[in-house]
Structures are given as structure tokens and as C-alpha cells.
Amino acid sequence: xxxxxxxxxxxxxxxxxxxxxxxxxxxxxxxxxxxxxxxxxxxxxxxxxxxxxxxxxxxxxxxxxxxxxxxxxxxxxxxxxxxxxxxxxxxxxxxxxxxxxxxxxxxxxxxxxxxxxxxxxxxxxxxxxxxxxxxxxxxxxxxxxxxxxxxxxxxxxxxxxxxxxxxxxxxxxxxxxxxxxxxxxxxxxxxxxxxxxxxxxxxxxxxxxxxxxxxxxxxxxxxxxxxxxxxxxxxxxxxxxxxxxxxxxxxxxxxxxxxxxxxxxxxxxxxxxxxxxxxxxx
Numbered sequence: 001x002x003x004x005x006x007x008x009x010x011x012x013x014x015x016x017x018x019x020x021x022x023x024x025x026x027x028x029x030x031x032x033x034x035x036x037x038x039x040x041x042x043x044x045x046x047x048x049x050x051x052x053x054x055x056x057x058x059x060x061x062x063x064x065x066x067x068x069x070x071x072x073x074x075x076x077x078x079x080x081x082x083x084x085x086x087x088x089x090x091x092x093x094x095x096x097x098x099x100x101x102x103x104x105x106x107x108x109x110x111x112x113x114x115x116x117x118x119x120x121x122x123x124x125x126x127x128x129x130x131x132x133x134x135x136x137x138x139x140x141x142x143x144x145x146x147x148x149x150x151x152x153x154x155x156x157x158x159x160x161x162x163x164x165x166x167x168x169x170x171x172x173x174x175x176x177x178x179x180x181x182x183x184x185x186x187x188x189x190x191x192x193x194x195x196x197x198x199x200x201x202x203x204x205x206x207x208x209x210x211x212x213x214x215x216x217x218x219x220x221x222x223x224x225x226x227x228x229x230x231x232x233x234x235x236x237x238x239x240x241x242x243x244x245x246x247x248x249x250x251x252x253x254x255x256x257x258x259x260x261x262x263x264x265x266x267x268x269x270x271x272x273x274x275x276x277x278x279x280x281x282x
Contacts, residue, residue, distance in 0.1 A: 014061040026062035069205035070226040090280040091214035118192035123157035128198030138247035189215035216268035218260040
């Protein structure tokens with residue numbers, strides 16, 4: 001018997017586990033202090049100190065930790081004696097010939113031949129969408145017909161990004177798409193000439209990166225330790241979180257088809273080797 005506790009449910013789980021002598025597996029999908037300090041009012045030093053202490057308390061009492069990619073180092077630094085294993089989530093390798101790109105282009109009113117830069121994921125502030133939107137005019141100054149598609153809008157965050165991008169949407173440079181069902185994601189990723197992850201911080205690897213790799217498209221991502229969990233210079237263009245660097249990385253791939261094709265091939269090969277279902281089960 002074992003308690004499998006996800007995120008903050010692990011706090012009562014470890015108390016019950018100790019009382020009834022049942023081991024607890026803590027499924028750590030994110031670092032709670034990192035997540036909570038993104039909210040206004042929780043960024044002060046005393047609050048951050050308290051959150052770090054609570055996380056340490058939890059990690060020292062869990063019998064085993066499974067974490068999202070990128071978090072194992074944090075666990076080892078906090079509690080060196082703890083046992084930890086990172087998840088490497090499986091991604092579906094979708095044959096490119098089964099994807100109807102033309103349908104999506106027509107649906108989104110993207111002209112034939114216009115290169116597409118696509119972001120897919122949540123619209124939380126730490127994902128770096130503000131920097132991506134600021135990069136749009138810089139990219140289009142070099143590649144005038146480049147189109148930007150942001151997929152994943154919902155609720156308040158979607159409204160906020162739409163407001164930030166209002167002038168770019170009016171100019172026809174940006175398309176914002178609501179959050180899509182899981183089975184539609186491969187089609188959107190297949191639409192892209194470049195996939196972007198402009199995330200500025202965070203310990204857990206965004207799950208979209210696994211899908212990006214499986215899509216076999218060139219990737220531009222910020223050069224943060226989280227991304228380097230599975231990305232390197234062979235599989236992605238890694239840039240600083242500065243707007244100018246992000247724009248330069250996108251332009252580099254759009255202007256160099258051979259480089260883009262080589263990186264896309266390496267990304268796909270990595271996904272086929274490391275991110276298949278059988279590897280995940282093992």
C-alpha cells in the first residue's frame with residue numbers, strides 16, 4: 001500500500017502516512033514556492049522564506065518524490081538524502097502527412113507561404129508572452145510576412161494577452177487561439193515553421209516542450225536550466241530572455257532553412273528515442 005499524493009495534497013498525506021505507517025509518494029509537478037511567489041502579495045522575503053520552509057518540511061517527510069523534469073536538482077539541493085525520479089512524459093509522434101495544414105491556414109486566415117511562429121501553452125505571466133509580443137515587430141522588420149499564432153487562451157490570462165496584443169492583432173501579425181482539445185494540438189504544432197518557448201523562469205519543464213520535440217519542428221527557447229533538461233544547441237536555438245535575443249533567434253531559423261531542418265530532425269530523433277510510450281512505462 002502506498003499513498004500517491006499530488007502537489008499540495010501531499011501535506012495532509014504525509015501526516016496520515018506517518019500516523020498509519022503508510023509510505024507516501026509525492027508527485028511534485030511544480031515547486032510550490034516558485035508558483036506562489038508569482039502572485040502579487042506573496043513576493044516578500046518573509047513569505048518566500050516561509051514557503052521554502054514548508055516545501056523542505058514536505059520533502060523531508062515524503063518517502064519518495066517523482067517530479068516534473070527540471071525539479072530533481074531542487075529536491076536534491078533541499079533534501080540530499082531524499083529519493084527522487086524525474087518524469088519524462090511521453091509525446092505522440094504524429095506522421096506529418098496526416099496533418100491538414102491547409103485547413104488550419106484557412107481557418108486562421110494565414111496567407112499561403114507566410115511563415116508561422118507558434119506558441120502553445122498556458123498564458124500565465126511567467127511564460128514570457130509579453131517578451132514574445134514585443135519581439136513581433138522586430139521579427140517582422142526582417143521577415144515582413146511572418147505570422148505569430150498563440151494557442152492556449154482561456155479566462156483572465158487570455159483576455160490580458162489579447163489586450164496586450166490588440167495593435168498586433170489589428171495589424172494582422174498575430175492570431176490568438178483559445179485552448180484546444182489535446183487531439184488538436186499536433187495539427188497546430190505542425191502548422192509552425194518555428195515553435196517558441198519564451199519562458200523567463202520556473203523550475204519545472206513546460207509540458208509543451210515534449211510535444212514540441214515530437215512535432216519535429218525547429219524550436220527557439222530561452223536558455224534557462226529548466227529548458228536545458230531536454231534541450232541543447234543541437235535541438236534548439238537557445239537565447240536569453242531579452243526581447244532582442246528572442247527575435248534574433250526566430251529570425252535566424254526563418255532565414256536559414258538548412259539550420260531549421262537540421263534542428264527539427266534532431267528534435268524528432270530525440271523524441272523518438274527518449275520520449276516514447278514504452279520508455280515512459282519503463
